[in-house]
Amino acid sequence: MTSTDATAAGPRRAGVWNLPNVLTMIRIALVPFFVWFLVADAPGLHSGAGPWRWAAVAAFAVAIYTDKLDGDIARSRNLVTDFGKIADPIADKLLIGSALVMLSLLGELPWWATLVILVREWGITALRFFVIRYGVIPASRGGKLKTVVQTAAIFLYLLPLGAFAPWLVWVAFAVMMAALAITVWTGVEYVIEALRLRAKGRQAGTAKGQEP
Template sequence: MTSPDVAASGSSASAIWNLPNVLTMLRIVLVPFFVWFLVLDAPGLESAAGVWRWAAFACFAIAIYTDKLDGDIARSRGLVTDFGKIADPIADKLLTGSALVMLSILGELPWWITIVILVREWGITALRFFVIRYGVIPASKGGKLKTVVQTAAILLYLFPLTVGTAWLGIVALVVMLAAVAVTVWTGVDYVVEALKLRNAGRAASGNTGDAGDAGDPAAR
């Protein structure tokens, strides 16, 4: 006879190994391959046909598509799990963060852009954990817009033809600057929402404490 603890453990394990979570883990696994392809495309190592750049571009495109795919599947099939809620944003930040850092190392993207975006991304992640005792900050429409613009900008920078085409380079820079603007704007918005959530949580706990004291004769 299977004990309840063993059954619960098995159920938890099966929940983790659902299709959306497997796609999320695949995205994490693709990150080192993506980075390695860009390393092979570094000056002095790149192939004449730009094979490694195309490989990096394709790898990023596939990985970023799994982000949309796992979310759609999880919501449509009711497969949203605690593991997915934690692993999915981590996978996204690893992928976009590694792309930004590698583009800056290759000298194709100014470091200040990479630093601003990474500070915002990881700062907001830390902020979410800090205020989680008061509640969860929901993803906003601005946050989704930020993800779309960031993805478009990175794909433009990774596109092999951008490096040697002046007008494509200008388009990539404009889109990236737009991504920076949206990233900073949504970051400020999240900070405001976090402060509201914290203040509401503190007010609620204060009111609960007052009510408890009023009903306790010993506290009068």
């Protein structure tokens, strides 16, 4: 096939094995190491502040950076794939979810905060699949802000702040409360958007059925 033929055939679809997807898989692979680092630093699941805790902080930071990097590369090099669309949010939820659960197990974060975030995250994911036949719920600015604030809150909680400046623990708590507020707010927004999308889809289906 000549270059002219290739151009006429349209752009070649990106394969699964590309750099953004590899970065996503690395992020998923980092999750068990991240969890192990936290457990290794906290025998008996009591909060620790040793070298393994710092290893967990580093693993979380690297994983978060790969999240930004894979998205930037995929968009700039036209390497967006169906696999990436599915795997990327799963990787994010695994990382955030494992961090929240571990912080609660260590007694550093109230379980109710973890449950609110997890129920919202997985609930909205299920909602997206439920209404996908009517259309796709796009990511909102609030949703992106939620991710940033959640990440910042978790990162602050992971840092052994109490060993250096106990008052910074309250800063971490304040950021987490902000993350919770945005999480709930954006969750309600997505539910409203899903209901609108479903209503429009049903109206369109009814109108189509009434056409002669």
